[in-house]
Amino acid sequence: MDTPVIAFIGAGNMATSIIGGLVESGTPASSIRAADPYPESLERLRGVAPVATFNDNAAAVSGADVIILAVKPQVMGEVCKALAPALAGSGALVISIAAGINISSLKNWLGAATAVVRCMPNTPSLLRCGATGLYASAEVSEQQKAHAGQILAAVGLVEWVPGEADLDAVIAVSGSAPAYFFLFMEAMIESGTRMGLERETATRLVQQSALGAARMALEDAADLVELRRRVTSPGGTTQAAIASFEAAGLRQIIDEAMQAAVDRSVEMAREMG
Structure with missing residues (x-):
């Protein structure tokens, strides 16, 4: 499988854990980017892996194949709306790890044609022994689905569910x-x-x-x-x-x-x- 260029929006604990797992499992650090408004978060991330870091989200996603939204649900709408022009027509896959934000909302903010995967990793992912449920929108290709599974498998077990509503049960069974x-x-x-x-x-x-x-x-x-x-x-x-x-x-x-x-x-x- 070709290595995609992966851009993380948000460089908190979960993003840092996923990046560390990816690099440890063989993904080149040169194919990973991360953006965060807090310099201390980016500094901590660089201590885990020598990835490119940005203060500007749009610069981080430029040319990326996969964008991972690792920001708090409360700011997701604002972040997505600001990213929409940079993602328009890119064909990039967007992966959201935020609880409580459904695909219709994400596509409303990012654009109706956006390929979106929602996932719910749990906190043991920080130790790379997590459990993650994923659901893909109809726009997600088989290759993009494989990329999403590979990325989240870097921090533990991955299980795909057939319906978006099943993610509510995933939150109850493993997320919480x-x-x-x-x-x-x-x-x-x-x-x-x-x-x-x-x-x-x-x-x-x-x-x-x-x-x-x-x-x-x-x-x-x-x-x-x-x-x-x-x-x-x-x-x-x-x-x-x-x-x-x-x-x-x-x-x-x-x-x-x-x-x-x-x-x-x-x-x-x-x-x-």
Whole structure:
């Protein structure tokens, strides 16, 4: 696959992580550019990879094959409208990593013929072990779709979804999910401390257990139900804990929480659009 020229608009943590992953996986730094109004962000980025940096967004996208919009949703409309003249007729692919901004809004700001991919990477992408859901508009070619997948694969797992509305579920399932696990871990640490463990000890045990469980889920051929069954001896301590979770309606609590994330994502799209 030919190496595209990639321009990042915004050089924050996520953009820097993607750029670092691209360079580490073999993409030449000479094919990557980034623009940001904050000199300190560009300086930090140059410490990760020797890419060309700009203060002017239009200069950064000139001649680029792929433009990655890595700015806050609140300024996306302003940024896109300013870029529209530079992108007109370019045939460039635009990738947005902003939550709550739908493709119709992006095309309204950038131009109706713009090829757009929306994606939702999560924060573990900063460690290059993220999970990203992507959706492509009808204008996106197969080659552009391949480029988008290759770029986001530099920071973790990539999954394409068949409909844009599916990205709301992606946000609930993976985009917001790290916070769910952090909350569960917080609660476990608090309980362990209440039971008499030193906080540092409880923290290390919970963190390592979470890591080990995640690795088993990924690497063992058994499904999650079977993995849970193996740990849950009849009449044992784990069964007592699981029974308590089930009696408290844990599954319904999780379902309602994830639906709340979906509902907020839909609401944000209305607000931002």
